[in-house]
Amino acid sequence: MLTVASLGRAELERRLGGPGLDLRTGAFVSRIRSRIPQVAENISLLYADNPLQEEGGFADFHVRLRPSRGLRRWYRPQVEFDVDKLVPFEPLPLSNAFPMLEWALNWCISTRAHAYLMIHAAVIEKNGLAAILPAPPGSGKSTLCAALVHRGWRLLSDELALLRPADGLLLPVARPVSLKNRSIEVVREFVPGAVLSRPVSDTAKGTVAHLKAPAASVARMHEPALPAWVVFPKYAADAPTTLEPIARARAFMRVAENAFNYSHLGAAGFLALSGAIARCASYDFRYSDLDEAIAVFDALERPPT
Amino acid sequence: MSRLPLLLLALRDPGRVGAFTAADWDLLMRQSASMNLTPSLLALLEERGLLDRVPAPARAQFEWARPLALRHGQAARFEVAAIRTALRPTGLPLVLLKGAAYTMAGLRAGRGRLYSDLDILVPKARLDDAEAALMLHGWAATHHDAYDQRYYREWMHELPPLQHVRRQSNIDVHHAILPETAPVRPDPARLLAAARPVAGEPGLAVLAPHDMVLHSATHLFFESEFDKAFRDLLDLHFLLSEFGAEAGFWEGLVPRAHELQLGRTLFYALRYARRLLDTAVPQAVLDAAAVHAPPAPLLWLMDRLFERALLPPHASCADAFSGGARFLLYLRGNWLRMPPLLLARHLFHKAFLSPRDKPAT
Amino acid sequence: MSAGETWRLRPGQTLQYRGWDEEYVLYNDLSGDTHLLGDAAIEVLLTLNKGPASRQALAAMLETQFELDTLEADAETAALLQHLQRLYLVESAAC
Numbered sequence: 001m002l003t004v005a006s007l008g009r010a011e012l013e014r015r016l017g018g019p020g021l022d023l024r025t026g027a028f029v030s031r032i033r034s035r036i037p038q039v040a041e042n043i044s045l046l047y048a049d050n051p052l053q054e055e056g057g058f059a060d061f062h063v064r065l066r067p068s069r070g071l072r073r074w075y076r077p078q079v080e081f082d083v084d085k086l087v088p089f090e091p092l093p094l095s096n097a098f099p100m101l102e103w104a105l106n107w108c109i110s111t112r113a114h115a116y117l118m119i120h121a122a123v124i125e126k127n128g129l130a131a132i133l134p135a136p137p138g139s140g141k142s143t144l145c146a147a148l149v150h151r152g153w154r155l156l157s158d159e160l161a162l163l164r165p166a167d168g169l170l171l172p173v174a175r176p177v178s179l180k181n182r183s184i185e186v187v188r189e190f191v192p193g194a195v196l197s198r199p200v201s202d203t204a205k206g207t208v209a210h211l212k213a214p215a216a217s218v219a220r221m222h223e224p225a226l227p228a229w230v231v232f233p234k235y236a237a238d239a240p241t242t243l244e245p246i247a248r249a250r251a252f253m254r255v256a257e258n259a260f261n262y263s264h265l266g267a268a269g270f271l272a273l274s275g276a277i278a279r280c281a282s283y284d285f286r287y288s289d290l291d292e293a294i295a296v297f298d299a300l301e302r303p304p305t
Numbered sequence: 306m307s308r309l310p311l312l313l314l315a316l317r318d319p320g321r322v323g324a325f326t327a328a329d330w331d332l333l334m335r336q337s338a339s340m341n342l343t344p345s346l347l348a349l350l351e352e353r354g355l356l357d358r359v360p361a362p363a364r365a366q367f368e369w370a371r372p373l374a375l376r377h378g379q380a381a382r383f384e385v386a387a388i389r390t391a392l393r394p395t396g397l398p399l400v401l402l403k404g405a406a407y408t409m410a411g412l413r414a415g416r417g418r419l420y421s422d423l424d425i426l427v428p429k430a431r432l433d434d435a436e437a438a439l440m441l442h443g444w445a446a447t448h449h450d451a452y453d454q455r456y457y458r459e460w461m462h463e464l465p466p467l468q469h470v471r472r473q474s475n476i477d478v479h480h481a482i483l484p485e486t487a488p489v490r491p492d493p494a495r496l497l498a499a500a501r502p503v504a505g506e507p508g509l510a511v512l513a514p515h516d517m518v519l520h521s522a523t524h525l526f527f528e529s530e531f532d533k534a535f536r537d538l539l540d541l542h543f544l545l546s547e548f549g550a551e552a553g554f555w556e557g558l559v560p561r562a563h564e565l566q567l568g569r570t571l572f573y574a575l576r577y578a579r580r581l582l583d584t585a586v587p588q589a590v591l592d593a594a595a596v597h598a599p600p601a602p603l604l605w606l607m608d609r610l611f612e613r614a615l616l617p618p619h620a621s622c623a624d625a626f627s628g629g630a631r632f633l634l635y636l637r638g639n640w641l642r643m644p645p646l647l648l649a650r651h652l653f654h655k656a657f658l659s660p661r662d663k664p665a666t
Numbered sequence: 667m668s669a670g671e672t673w674r675l676r677p678g679q680t681l682q683y684r685g686w687d688e689e690y691v692l693y694n695d696l697s698g699d700t701h702l703l704g705d706a707a708i709e710v711l712l713t714l715n716k717g718p719a720s721r722q723a724l725a726a727m728l729e730t731q732f733e734l735d736t737l738e739a740d741a742e743t744a745a746l747l748q749h750l751q752r753l754y755l756v757e758s759a760a761c
Binding site for chain 1: 375
Binding site: 247248249250252253256262263266267270271274277278 | 682684685686687689690691693695698699700702
């Protein structure tokens with residue numbers, strides 16, 4: 001099977017610079033075009049295990065990243081992305097090119113894939129059961145997610161929970177985990193041999209780096225998972241580790257608030273979410289110590305039916 | 306026009322999609338997405354039982370679009386009910402135009418059709434009543450710039466758009482289908498007199514079939530911005546196809562156009578619907594409409610301009626002349642709706658003084 | 667609002683809801699919104715689902731179901747009906 005690694009750097013750059021690189025991430029194929037060296041470099045590093053589609057096929061998203069033209073090409077250079085020539089956002093500093101690609105791909109999925117109920121959450125799985133970790137920015141969800149997927153949990157996604165209404169299963173996307181500021185160092189220490197992009201320091205969110213998804217998670221990108229737990233994480237320095245159950249109806253409303261497209265799906269969204277909430281045990285989770293946090297997750301029990 | 310874009314080929318003859326390659330589907334879905342036409346295309350393929358000929362990856366994208374049409378229909382119905390409640394004390398019938406009319410009347414043109422505003426028609430003398438009633442129920446004025454207010458109220462044929470404070474839905478309250486400043490004056494009193502009640506919806510009415518077609522045509526051929534033109538052309542195609550099956554429709558179409566001073570507009574509508582979307586129009590009707598045709602040299606120019614500007618705005622549908630065509634038609638559109646002195650003043654203001662306000666859809 | 671006034675479910679509401687531990691989430695077929703409701707609200711809706719009812723009758727139902735005194739039940743019913751009407755779930759027949 002053709003992957004980014006087996007393609008070789010020269011061919012990778014040719015495709016990126018020309019017809020586009022058709023990258024498969026779970027249910028989606030993204031055609032990426034960019035001549036910016038940082039983009040090729042990071043795709044090569046972080047998407048090494050991802051399968052590629054041959055040229056001339058069907059892609060779901062068509063993303064192009066290029067340096068801004070005109071004056072900004074030379075003075076404080078910028079990068080912009082377009083999705084099939086539509087430019088949804090303002091340009092960013094050129095150094096932000098790879099983070100911008102990740103944001104662009106998240107944007108594409110979350111604004112278009114309305115066959116799924118899409119929640120802003122991390123999703124991880126172990127022994128056939130998945131945990132959904134919805135969280136507003138700053139909750140430490142990504143750090144926790146990064147740690148768990150290097151201690152026996154499979155990564156489905158660090159940003160997008162895709163719940164399929166027909167069968168209530170969660171679909172993997174298995175893309176790099178985005179880390180910010182302190183959590184970059186925390187993860188570097190916690191995961192020996194972690195494959196991380198070079199941190200980019202001048203983003204709107206501070207310093208940003210991306211962690212490669214474990215090969216085992218990428219290999220299982222077509223394997224959906226049944227949700228069993230909804231855990232709202234909150235990191236607080238020196239906080240004791242606590243897991244508090246949440247009443248289901250409240251959990252429902254809180255998850256809906258964290259969804260991208262709950263109201264777009266109408267009754268189908270309501271049914272999908274109520275099915276998931278009925279099936280899952282929901283908790284508020286506070287932590288400061290990663291090892292303790294992992295122990296709590298490992299001890300989670302399958303909810304009674 | 307050398308080769309028609311894939312999207313047009315698919316719309317003209319849906320059966321062809323069975324022969325499309327993966328690369329064709331890739332392009333087709335992008336053209337369709339650029340105009341939010343995916344739900345409409347889905348409806349068409351389903352009607353013809355062709356969905357199982359669609360390869361899995363493209364099929365998946367149709368499923369992404371499916372909930373949108375459903376949700377949109379629900380939201381539109383809810384808004385219409387809210388407007389009806391608001392207007393009830395005025396005693397005015399609620400006459401819907403365009404997208405909302407297609408939805409509520411269950412027309413083919415409404416299936417899968419997404420739109421961001423609801424348009425209604427009220428008699429000019431009752432505008433203040435209507436506006437007051439709507440504001441009482443939560444719709445607020447937008448466009449607070451005094452110039453914009455005057456643009457709409459004095460020169461155009463509608464109130465400045467009203468937006469609901471909680472739901473952010475928009476209503477355009479029209480008193481005519483063309484501005485007062487336009488060279489032709491389709492009499493709104495005639496349109497209102499011929500309006501038809503919507504079955505099962507007391508208090509709701511839509512324009513008569515001829516008038517609905519003509520309104521759609523004026524919208525298209527008096528327009529200055531062509532981003533949504535193809536979608537309007539598709540509306541026209543569906544309206545003509547559906548009403549064409551009704552007895553008396555074709556015979557009365559040209560006479561009604563003449564009555565409303567819209568003969569030239571109808572001529573263009575039938576011509577381009579036929580040429581681009583292969584809409585079935587009886588030869589007798591085309592011949593009758595031809596008396597309103599422009600002189601040959603002007604027609605030659607209009608063909609070149611419209612056959613570019615009416616296509617989907619996706620880059621794959623453009624050629625070197627498309628930008629220029631749209632620009633010329635932009636001027637023409639503004640010219641047709643406002644006399645020269647007013648136009649100059651308006652364009653000046655629009656270019657230099659108004660904040661840029663691009664509508665959402 | 668008078669006691670004898672009749673209330674009914676708004677036409678088109680199918681009352682899709684799920685409940686856990688006396689708290690309920692309900693999907694509004696008309697507005698597309700989802701509401702978090704308590705058990706009293708659900709009981710009112712389920713009663714109206716069987717047919718229109720007067721405010722009096724609804725208050726009596728709540729009085730029994732939830733062991734309230736008459737004054738409480740009256741006030742609760744009035745508040746509930748106003749709330750549910752604002753949500754486009756119910757309407758008074760006088761409308």
